[in-house]
Amino acid sequence: MGSYRDSDSDYLHESSQESDGVRRSKHPEIVAMRASIAKRDDEIERLRAESENLALENAELMDRIEELYWEFLSMRGVEKDDVCGSCNGLGVKTYASTSTWRRGIGGQAITNDVCDSCWGSGRKSVTWANLRKLEDER
Numbered sequence: 635m636g637s638y639r640d641s642d643s644d645y646l647h648e649s650s651q652e653s654d655g656v657r658r659s660k661h662p663e664i665v666a667m668r669a670s671i672a673k674r675d676d677e678i679e680r681l682r683a684e685s686e687n688l689a690l691e692n693a694e695l696m697d698r699i700e701e702l703y704w705e706f707l708s709m710r711g712v713e714k715d716d717v718c719g720s721c722n723g724l725g726v727k728t729y730a731s732t733s734t735w736r737r738g739i740g741g742q743a744i745t746n747d748v749c750d751s752c753w754g755s756g757r758k759s760v761t762w763a764n765l766r767k768l769e770d771e772r
């Protein structure tokens with residue numbers, strides 16, 4: 635926490651011919667500067683604490699997303715140890731062109747389509763109908 639404490643440097647030292655000592659008076663700019671620094675220190679401390687809280691909250695949310703992802707895959711019958719490495723168990727993946735799993739010439743658009751590794755099952759142990767093979771046989 636920022637704190638304000640008087641310091642000797644806060645004072646103007648003026649000699650006075652009438653008095654035998656030195657007259658001390660607070661230097662207003664230094665006093666204002668110290669108050670400003672203390673206020674900024676408090677703000678930095680507050681923001682640091684807020685940042686730590688947000689990082690914790692973010693970590694909790696990321697854990698929850700992970701849990702929900704595995705719940706979703708479990709609903710599809712995909713277990714953690716049997717996830718297709720190509721589509722991460724989704725059965726669908728993103729292709730760099732509109733040709734998707736068909737290969738060949740395609741348009742210049744990122745396109746989602748069935749995974750050409752598990753063919754939609756999302757599992758590495760079980761693959762669904764290989765559409766490329768079916769198309770070749772037509």
Ligand SMILES: [Zn+2]
Pocket residue numbers: 718719720721722723724725726749750751752753754755756757
């Ligand atoms: Zn796949």
